[in-house]
Amino acid sequence: MGKGQKKLFNLIPVLFVFLFFLSSFPAWSQDPIKFEDYFLNKAMRINFYMVGDAKEESIIIQSIYQEDLWPESKTNLTNPFNYGHYFIKVYEVASNKLIYANGFDCQFGEYKTTTPALNGVKKVFQRAIRIPWPKRPVNLVFEVRDRKNILHPLTIETIDPDDYHHIKESNKTGDYIFEVKKRGDPQEKVDLVFLAEGYTAEDRDKFVGDVKRFTGYLFETEPYKSNQDKFNIYGVFRASAERGMDEPRQKAYKNTVLKASFNAFDLDRYMLTEEGFLLREMAAEVPYDTIVVLVNSKRYGGGGIYNDYCITTVDHPASKGVFLHEFGHSFAGLADEYYTSDVAYNEFYPRGVEPLEPNITALLDPENLKWKNLVSPGVKIPTEYGKEELEKLQADRRANFQEMTKALEEAKKKNLKEAEIKKLQKKYQDKDETIQARIQEVRNRYRDLEDKVGAFEGAGYSAKGLYRPMIYCLMISSPKVEFCKVCQRAIQQMIDYYCR
Ligand SMILES: [Zn+2]
Missing domain, CATH: 1.10.287 (Helix Hairpins)
Structure with a gap:
């Protein structure tokens, strides 16, 4: 990153005061927003860069696109969940009323906890986010959480929807698009799109088959199984020049559409794509709420980022479990429940702070456990399980x-x-x-405890101080390939959020 970027990090003090004023508005305490009063039935896709290191970060908007349809809920406009380390809040300029809010995570958010970022190495990541198309000028406020999970304004941008620089081109790209299952109006269903990565032109039928196979995996698993009618499923195929994805540790590189790569943050099985703009451009060829990237490979691995996308290889024997696990992160904001026995505490979840995710807890207040009403009768908190x-x-x-x-x-x-x-x-x-x-x-x-909900120590990468709801779950490891009851409830709540 050149020196010229440095000035991007400077916040104007006046702006900061204004941001503080805005963010002091509680996001969900006002009257419900009537969609038609504030928005057109179209979407605004905002492409932006996230730049920085562990100490400083900045968001720079790159471009704004208009999409022909707002496929998400028209009634749930201020996200009821408190998930995600970032938030976007949209205020109508004229009334200063909060008209839209949503939480999200991003690759930059993970990067800033890594050693290079702590050493001051700056990096830039692409991210795109979508809001309903406002009828009148709005202030977009991006907020970021501190170590105690309190949101602070990071940047503000005034957007005039009538600005002729916003791109209103057609979304036709020549990609092969197909519908696997259509159960209703996108605004009342969860719209899931599968994107092809590392499939060559001759692999098109294989991709269609893989999409059907993974749709099957989803609907074999609760709570998706009981909610099949609440999903629309699509596939978008764009041919890659080569099969597979990059594996930097093996010094193996493949020319593929989304440039997916293993060894994200130099981890063995962590695969991500840094093509955040293209990812959303491809997804926008269909009405979508949530994105799954299928990678044509036999290797083991994947990744998932809340309210962004998940990615998995398709031909490893464990691909079904990887997909369901990663989709748990990206769709429902679930945390990893696994841990390493030699890591007592970790930096990802600071001690003494309750994690945001619904399925792990620091148990700071055992009387008010966040899944209290699901705890099985007679089970002690915390729960001893050998x-x-x-x-x-x-x-x-x-x-x-x-x-x-x-x-x-x-x-x-x-x-x-x-x-x-x-x-x-x-x-x-x-x-x-x-x-x-x-x-x-x-x-x-401890067999009797296997179907019980309690608070089992060992979760969120940490052997001590963090607890999960059940012994087994797809977010840790599950011999039966099932989610625990708390994760099932969190997924159900997310399905309902998109369907209302
Ligand atoms: Zn779970």
């Missing part, structure tokens, strides 16, 4: 496996006979079986 014993046994298993690997390598070096190697192997396998039997013993002792 965690320490299980973690110890799992660590023993890992150590035994490592010892075996080492011993086998040495045996090879010493040119031991096959029979001797097998004997050696058996010794470790027997030990593994013994440990597994003990794991089973512990699990059996």
Whole structure:
């Protein structure tokens, strides 16, 4: 990033005072907004850059597009959920009335918690967001949360809807568009669009098949299963020059439409696309509320960002679980419930702050647990489930496996006979079986808890201090490929939000 960008970070003090004034308005305490009074039945797509590092950040609007239809709810205009580390709030200039609000997450939000960002390395990311097309000039206020999750204004931009610079071109691109399922008016349904990534021209039929297969995965799983009639499903196909996606750690690069890449933030299985503008341009060829990118690959991995998109490979045996998990992030604002036993606390969820997501808690006030009314009768909060014993046994298993690997390598070096190697192997396998039997013993002792809701320690990447609602869930790991009851309720609420 050049030096010239630096001035973009300077906030004008007067503007800041005005922003503070605006943000002090509670977003959801006023009378409901009548859509027709303030908006046309069209959408405004705002392309913007998010620039900065851990200390400073800025939002710069790049372009504004008009889309022919507002496909989201016309009655839920100020998002009832408090999800997302960013918020966009739209105030009518003339009345200073809040007429639209929505929370979102973005790749920049994750970037700013990484080591390079903490070291002051600035990066820029594309993001696009959509609001209903206002009839009169509006102030767009972007807000960002601090470490305590309190929203603060970041930038404000006055938009005149009649400005002739806004782009009103047709959304026809020549892409192959198809409808998998249409159950009703987009404003009363969840409109899900699948986008093709890393499919060549000859893979078009495969993409159509994959879209149907993934639609099937969704509707095999509760609560989507009981809500099938509330979904419209579309596919948008644009051919890539090559199959797959980039894998920087393997030094393997593919020329694909959305430039999806593994090793996002230098993580092994984390795949994202940085083509935020193109992503929305392709999605806008159909009425959509939520985006799923299918990547034509056998590798394991994916990613999901709340109120943006999720992405998954299609041909790994675990792709169904990855898709449902990542869609849980992007569609319903769910948190990861998994954790590593050696990470006691982490920076992603600061200690002493209740996470925004509906499915994990810091349990700061056990009497008022956020899923209190779903807790099973007789289950204690927090809920003991043999965690320490299980973690110890799992660590023993890992150590035994490592010892075996080492011993086998040495045996090879010493040119031991096959029979001797097998004997050696058996010794470790027997030990593994013994440990597994003990794991089973512990699990059996707590078997009664497997279908119960409580507060189980270990969630949000942290072994201590964060709790999840059930032992198993697709947001941690689920032998039955099911969401826990709290996640199911959160997904149901999101479905209802789009259908009202
Ligand atoms: Zn869950």
